Amino acid sequence: MAFEPPQRLVQALGENDEWLARLPGTVQETVARRKLDVERAVAPGGRSSLVLLVRQHDGTPAALKLAPPAAAPDLERAALEQWNGWGAVRLLDATDHGLLLERLHPEVSLRSLPEAKALLEAAGTVRRLWVEPPAGHGFETVTRRTARQADTMRKSGEPLVAAALAARDELIAFPPEELLLHGNFRQGKVLSGDRVPWLAVGPEPLVGERAYDLARLVRDRVEDLVASSAGPSAARRRVNKLADSLEVDRERLRGWTLFRAVESGTRAVAAGRRAEGELALEFAGWL
Secondary structure, three states: OOOOOOHHHHHHHOOOOHHHHHHHHHHHHHHHHHOOEEEEEOOOOOOOOEEEEEEOOOOOEEEEEEOOHHHOHHHHHHHHHHHOOOOEOOEEEEEOOEEEEEOOEEEEEHHHOOHHHHHHHHHHHHHHHOEOOOOOOOOEEHHHHHHHHHHHHOOOOOOOHHHHHHHHHHHHHOOOOOEEEOOOOOHHHEEEOOOOOEEEOOOOOEEEOHHHHHHHHHOOOHHHHHHOOOHHHHHHHHHHHHHHHOOOOHHHHHHHHHHHHHHHHHHHHHOOOHHHHHHHHHHHHOO
């Protein structure tokens, strides 16, 4: 089977990445071992994984996800096992050579819906994911992940960094709960399914409070907010609406939204994605 990795994945990992160089062989080996028929790769795909639409030997549609060790596929597997299809894509099988997942509709995410409807469906989906983590879990905590991010942020000259770090310090001092979180939840990570209408995909799981998990969702469709003269007030209303609908403290959600927007913005600027970074930082300034 001829195979070329999607360009978005190549650009993110770099042409000389060892895992990427082995990927064509890994695909062939995995497909042969599992007796899968490959239909196509999902394009443009993600920056840290390859997803192939496949059919199992009995004709059942599925999706095969392959990710490098740095993307922590073992933790994704553990989270999907804990959710067991409740609010998230169902894990069909997992080995050292990727995750076999139920087939969703990758071209239809919540971003295809009007904003109000998308936020309503997103809230209903993420609520299902907030469960107790399994005993003896190996998931990173919000405190530890954001500590690493804070160390990197301090190297930035962005004026908003100080406010973001101060907000984080206050938030981690008294964490209200420790639940299993998606870690990267947003409208684009919720896809249409057949078993239920909407299911989350692509978790970067960790353990912490619900407000952290909602913070990325607050920033969704930021380009539309920035283009609107009512952007700042709309952003603050979104914080309040999501906090109230999911019974999350407004100030904690505002604080985590600020931290995550500044972290994302400074990281994007440092990676050369200046336009993306400046959008996130402008949004952060409204909070």
